[in-house]
């Protein structure tokens with residue numbers, strides 16, 4: 094008889110896979126079964142494959158202040174030890190890992206990427222976060238620059254009471270820059286106007302970012318401590334974010350873990366206040382001693398056999414924001430570049446362009 098206890102993990106996205114991997118690594122006492130309702134590994138951090146192309150369903154950067162998390166990533170995908178093709182073309186100097194893999198020869202390698210984000214607005218490219226430099230003012234034109242300057246001064250002198258994210262942004266950037274760069278973008282991304290979002294959300298999201306800090310940040314020497322929102326480099330698996338999760342899934346299987354694809358958890362049965370079994374949509378009942386869930390809270394609560402009525406009511410009303418990714422396959426990019434400094438050897442070095 095198998096003396097091992099069974100842990101069922103719902104979801105083969107980053108959370109579920111990491112739970113499975115760590116459990117198998119730390120203890121031999123568990124039989125680990127991951128249930129994934131789709132046929133894909135990586136959840137919303139996966140990389141879709143179309144022919145020879147790999148397309149992220151959401152551009153992901155890997156950056157963590159936790160050394161434990163960084164160690165875990167490095168364990169699965171070592172940092173590049175040599176420059177990649179574009180590092181050479183863009184003449185980028187980076188701190189490569191001594192003895193690390195050569196990305197031009199190996200696939201299992203984490204690349205160190207420079208963050209270049211720009212906003213395409215008024216048919217011009219603006220730096221993101223906004224940089225106070227000549228190009229920004231040329232892009233905005235004299236009148237807008239004038240208005241933005243006055244509105245910033247006004248906001249700096251007459252501070253608003255911060256009741257919403259809108260107040261938070263206006264206090265830091267002024268009304269004109271807020272309307273240009275934050276208002277529509279926030280509403281588009283989160284489906285809620287900034288005037289209806291709490292200011293704490295902004296403090297947590299943009300970590301004290303302000304026009305003054307953005308300026309000071311530009312002046313900081315290389316290597317100095319920076320605001321999280323302004324971090325200029327990040328890690329990125331050579332074949333997209335999904336590669337890391339595919340590697341982790343292979344490691345889980347190699348350690349004896351099971352990943353059942355196309356298996357949706359629909360019912361969670363409890364006994365004496367603890368999880369007793371998970372039932373899949375196929376009707377199969379999997380008895381278990383522990384459950385790790387990464388499914389949406391609404392579905393998790395709905396799947397439990399016994400839930401207090403107020404909890405069920407709150408959970409069923411939780412809103413979720415969906416998104417659609419459109420992948421365009423083009424032979425080559427013909428972006429007319431307006432900031433020549435940013436184009437070296439005809440490569441547009443952007444990692445993101447916000448529209």
Ligand SMILES: Cc1cc2nc3c(=O)[nH]c(=O)nc-3n(C[C@H](O)[C@H](O)[C@H](O)COP(=O)(O)OP(=O)(O)OC[C@H]3O[C@@H](n4cnc5c(N)ncnc54)[C@H](O)[C@@H]3O)c2cc1C
Pocket residue numbers: 103104105106107108109128129130131133135136137138150151152153154155156356357358359387388389392416
């Ligand atoms: C556009 C975009 C950009 C992002 N950029 C970044 C970034 O730059 N850096 C960063 O760190 N994060 C980024 N994120 C966030 C990151 O993708 C998520 O934090 C991460 O994927 C969450 O992992 P998860 O495992 O909790 O959930 P998910 O990735 O959602 O995975 C959950 C998995 O569970 C499965 N599942 C759900 N219900 C069931 C069920 N009942 N039965 C079986 N399986 C089920 C789903 O199919 C899915 O595979 C970004 C997200 C998006 C959308």
